Amino acid sequence: DAGVIQSPRHEVTEMGQEVTLRCKPISGHNSLFWYRQTMMRGLELLIYFNNNVPIDDSGMPEDRFSAKMPNASFSTLKIQPSEPRDSAVYFCASTLAFQVLGYEQYFGPGTRLTVT
Amino acid sequence: QKEVEQNSGPLSVPEGAIASLNCTYSDRGSQSFFWYRQYSGKSPELIMFIYSNGDKEDGRFTAQLNKASQYVSLLIRDSQPSDSATYLCAVVNTGGFKTIFGAGTRLFVKA
Numbered sequence: 001d002a003g004v005i006q007s008p009r010h011e012v013t014e015m016g017q018e019v020t021l022r023c024k025p026i027s028g029h030n031s032l033f034w035y036r037q038t039m040m041r042g043l044e045l046l047i048y049f050n051n052n053v054p055i056d057d058s059g060m061p062e063d064r065f066s067a068k069m070p071n072a073s074f075s076t077l078k079i080q081p082s083e084p085r086d087s088a089v090y091f092c093a094s095t096l097a098f099q100v101l102g103y104e105q106y107f108g109p110g111t112r113l114t115v116t
Numbered sequence: 117q118k119e120v121e122q123n124s125g126p127l128s129v130p131e132g133a134i135a136s137l138n139c140t141y142s143d144r145g146s147q148s149f150f151w152y153r154q155y156s157g158k159s160p161e162l163i164m165f166i167y168s169n170g171d172k173e174d175g176r177f178t179a180q181l182n183k184a185s186q187y188v189s190l191l192i193r194d195s196q197p198s199d200s201a202t203y204l205c206a207v208v209n210t211g212g213f214k215t216i217f218g219a220g221t222r223l224f225v226k227a
Contacts, residue, residue, distance in 0.1 A: 031213070033215070035217075042217060042218070042219040042220060043160070043204065043217040043220075044217075045214065045215060045216070045217075048213065048214065050213065055213055056213070056214055091159055091160075097213065103148075103208075104150070104162045104165065105160075105162070105215065107159035107160050107161070108159060109158075109159055110159050
């Protein structure tokens with residue numbers, strides 16, 4: 001298995017531009033997570049999906065952020081308009097989740113976003 | 117109070133020593149606890165998970181859980197320079213879906 005695939009690996013954009021990050025989870029996994037990591041705030045959960053349905057988006061910082069999962073093999077995280085404070089590494093992770101106990105999450109390589 | 121707290125470090129230990137990493141959490145109903153390792157510039161990878169009170173050993177790693185004290189720890193025996201990384205404690209909340217990560221402890225193992 002190729003693991004979790006994220007694209008692009010690096011993104012540099014100007015303030016005000018739209019940014020779309022993409023993620024392909026591991027085949028067979030039913031849950032997908034988007035995280036943001038910065039030195040100041042660490043690894044923050046933005047949103048997670050179970051069976052393609054958003055379960056909790058309370059971590060999405062503001063309305064400029066949106067995420068979709070149209071099918072089991074693809075998800076996007078969009079920032080519109082982008083701001084310099086959005087600069088971070090964005091990770092996507094997937095897992096085969098069970099209801100009672102937690103589970104191992106498999107992380108993608110991340111997208112390093114720089115907004116100038 | 118943060119939901120998952122860790123000392124940010126850095127924790128520096130000599131090669132061959134035992135490294136002890138600690139984590140506390142606030143959600144008393146939490147059921148699942150994980151330790152991830154993250155090398156600089158890389159993504160987190162799971163090294164241990166524990167669900168029950170007590171110790172769980174896997175090679176040089178031992179995870180310890182005390183739910184009454186809301187405390188999780190990771191011991192690394194015979195530390196190697198290759199163990200130098202940031203160690204993230206993660207807790208799955210009551211309900212079983214949302215994972216909260218601590219800020220991580222940076223570990224340096226000196227050769």
